[in-house]
Amino acid sequence: GNSVTQMEGPVTLSEEAFLTINCTYTATGYPSLFWYVQYPGEGLQLLLKATKADDKGSNKGFEATYRKETTSFHLEKGSVQVSDSAVYFCALSDNTGFQKLVFGTGTRLLVSP
């Protein structure tokens, strides 16, 4: 079946450091890929998405590129801020015509001043 694997956390960085959170997936066909962010005590918010190979999703300084050859969708940001501290979830939606999301286990990011 479809699955998403994320790097274990927490990821601890100082403000203005470069961020990479790895995400790889297993799926048949051509899934859509998503990054969601969850701030403490809240629901999830869509951060960015990509719907086909080589697409780059971007938002709020975060970027991720849909790499079909490596089945990856790694999240990057050039300079993190304390306010970026949250849990980040990678997810995929299969190609059945109805959106059923499969989530990774989440990666906690902690940014210190």
Next chain:
Amino acid sequence: DGGITQSPKYLFRKEGQNVTLSCEQNLNHDAMYWYRQDPGQGLRLIYYSQIVNDFQKGDIAEGYSVSREKKESFPLTVTSAQKNPTAFYLCASSTIAGNTDTQYFGPGTRLTVL
């Protein structure tokens, strides 16, 4: 403002009691979903509904029930048959145009069974 509301934010119940979690959306979305989140784990799908008066089981439906009598409402009942109900429950909604659409999430309800 359009969005999804879940109530209450915190809920405490005694073991053996059924409890119903509320989810309301004013986004005019056809599809709605319930997820369960446990510490250190991703979200797992409990039930979903594509249209009023119709719903399907997700990956972990045992011990849960839902109804979809109105487009904007999708309540979840956690029954006494659910063996480990303490968790964070998230409701979401989306259009049903296809697998590229965004799911919008509510703020969640944290259920603790004592």
